Amino acid sequence: MKLPAWMHSLRFRLALMYTLLALALVTLVGAVMTVQLLRDLDGQFQARLDERADRLAEGFNSPSAGLGQTQAAPSGSYSMLVDGKGRVIYATPGLRDYEKAPFPFPGLREVRLDEVPYKVATRPLKKGGFIWVALSEDVLIQARQSAIRVLTLAVIGAPLLTLLLAWLAGRRALRGLGQAAQLAGRINPSTSVAALPLPRRQDEVYELLNAINLLLLRIETQQSREKQLLGQIVHELGAPLTVLRASLTQATSRGGPAATDPDVRRAALVADELTFTTQDLMQLARGQVEMKLAYHYIPARQLRERLDRLVPDTEFTGDWSVFVLCDPDRLTQALRNLLANGRRAAGKEGRVELCLEETPEAVRFVARDTGGGLPAELGERIFDPFVSGSGSSGLGLSVSRQIARLHGGELTGGNWRAEGGELGGAEFMLNLPGLEIGDDAEGDFGAEPVEPRQTLTGQAPTGQTSTGQISTGQISALIRATGPKQGG
Template sequence: MLPPSRPALTPARSAGLMPGAGLSSARVAWRHSLRFRLAATYSLLALALIMFISLGVVTLLLSRMDQQFNDRLNERADTLAERYTVTGKDLGKSAGGIAAYTMLISEDDMVFAASTALNDYLNAPFPFQKRNSVVIQATPVRAVEREIGPLGTLWVGLPETDLIAARQSAASALLVALVFTPLILLLVGWWVGQRALSGLQRAANLADQIDPTRSLDTLPLPAREDEVHRLLSAINRLMVRIEAGQAREKQLLGQIVHELGAPLTVLKASLRRAEERTDDPEVRRAALVADELTFTTQDLMQLARGELELKLAWHYIPARTLQERLDRLVPGTVYAGDWTGGILCDPDRLTQALRNLLANARRAAGAQGSVTLTLQENTDTLTFTVRDSGPGLPPDLGERIFEPFISGAGSSGLGLSVARQIAGMHGGTLSGGNCPQGGAEFVLSIPGAALGDED
């Protein structure tokens, strides 16, 4: 009898999207972000280009300034030399000028005339032999010499203070630009990358929500037909092809199962009648093989239909009834725990799930091994534990053991996948692992009946 508090249910999942798909809110770490890599690459390239251009401009500017300084110095030296050699009217006067240093050196390298700032060098040996740059009174000076015939040598110097200050200002500006330009470029590149890749990010969030086991919704395309538009169009075409391939596979699988179903039904009925008449162990073994094939076709049909098309027919049955059905399907199982209570479930589906677990366990344990099914009940949960004495689960499979067509024991690989699906439809779970004492262990839990006296 169907309890009024638990009507027939279907899994409540929206078509096409995973429920509460936390993946859509996932964020890529900044160091792995395409946006960051683009911004960093753009910043480095722009920095290299700016640095190359800036160094060229600054070098050219300083070279021009240096050339202008030398031209000015040479022009002044030539003018003064001409005044001394041609007219001689300035002989005996101090050769000076605004911000200029001049000295007249005799043939025996004695200073016999000098500008006011160089009076300390008068009548003394010339101190700056073959030196183009000197320091006078803490001021850097660049100098040139001119021969003025019998008068000796004219020495002319100009202070380099302004030129050095210009060099320092240019170097400081270039250093500040190299320090702050990468940061500014990175921020601008990050912002531009965010704007440029916003459509791709939204598409990725939507793609994370798509459940490939259901109808594959296509991704919305941006208005601008750029590279992102092209990529999303290709993804949409791929999903259409995938959905068409899935539909063809399910259709073919359904046709195969349908073709196998009718002969198996006739074969099971014939074997059952033969077993009743003869009680032959070979006939009994053949009947068990027919049951095995029947359950395999049921698994295939469930896979072909998909989870959304399955419904549970809820019944409240004694646990002993479930035990008797399983004992007929998988003989030799040892039952432990408390089998005196009741179970609210779809008996056919729950039998199918537990039978798949027991059949896998028997296959792993072999004819001489042991398989145990233990039922434990607490306030909210019923727990079925299947243990076997086989070699255990392959460590390299892990959770993949529950995927369709993944098997560690040479079976079809559908049993565990279907069993977990049935457990989920009951609101429960199915997990597997290896026992410390050896062998495999699978735990299937479903909610308890939680019925009151009236129920």
């Protein structure tokens, strides 16, 4: 049975703990007080009964008192006079049927008369025999019932009232902690480590939030060091890789044995792989906030040509005659990472496919391979840096999703299945927002043309991604500036 979420809260657990403590305390104190009260009532009742019996016995035993000197019997009281032979010689009204008869209650301390319980006491007489006195227990029984009702009400009502008050008090006392938890939940260490606001009272909540702020400060310091280290690594690798790629390109362009040497071709592929890895590291070091996009309105076949050179033997399906508004370098990097992962998973004999689909709302790139598919246990963690299911560096998917979001789109992944239901391999869908040119901004078409390499979005605000939204006039200018030159 799954419990509601509020039952797992600290506020409820504290209120429940206080309620259980109140229940135990009220039960213990109430039980002790009730027992003591009932004992006192029994003692008072017995003292009253003994006093009644002593006065009646004194009246009969004292020659100067006489029968006429005895006090009137109180309500709920009976008495009988028994001689030495055990016969009742006198009884108060209500017990006259026992007169001139043997005493009916020998040795009993409690009797029932007319279904009412009575306590009895006897006192010996000087002339023989004894006097018998009975006093009704109605008042005592009522007192006992009242005490038990009060105890029951206290045991039930006090914990419920404690639970309600503790819940309200805990809600007020922990309100700052709840707000801090919401703020902490919105913190993204990759983009922002802003300190949490501290409450005025320096209580346990203050200490917890202060400890979180110190932790965030250490995270920010560590991230800064990591970014500096990554930047230095990329800088140190960039120059040698550039020289290496240029040398390999010259070696293959001169012709001769080097142009067909498989070792040279393999070295060129390794150099390309290292170059893209350094680009991914640089993207990771810069982060999403520092990245700028240079939008171009280009034919999709240009992306296909670049990707075909970078990841050979890729099958391109769909409609590649459309135009795409994007940063070509960044989008190529994102798609290349998807295809490289697919080729790595599918192997040389496997198949890697990239399909382009366009709708008025979106442009979708679907990358598929015939490899073993994504590990189910990784889930969304497959997009985290340095998490990989195929033995790669684990940067490609993280950078690709970052680039997609900077374009205002999204990258999702999963496994596709063939028509027969068997697992087909991994599938990634990179969606970019489509271009919807409406009639509400017709005046914008007179805007100044935009240079082909002008950055339109600038830096994304902290904690947000660039949406890639451009005015109608800017889109028109891009179409005029880039469309005809690209053969579109």
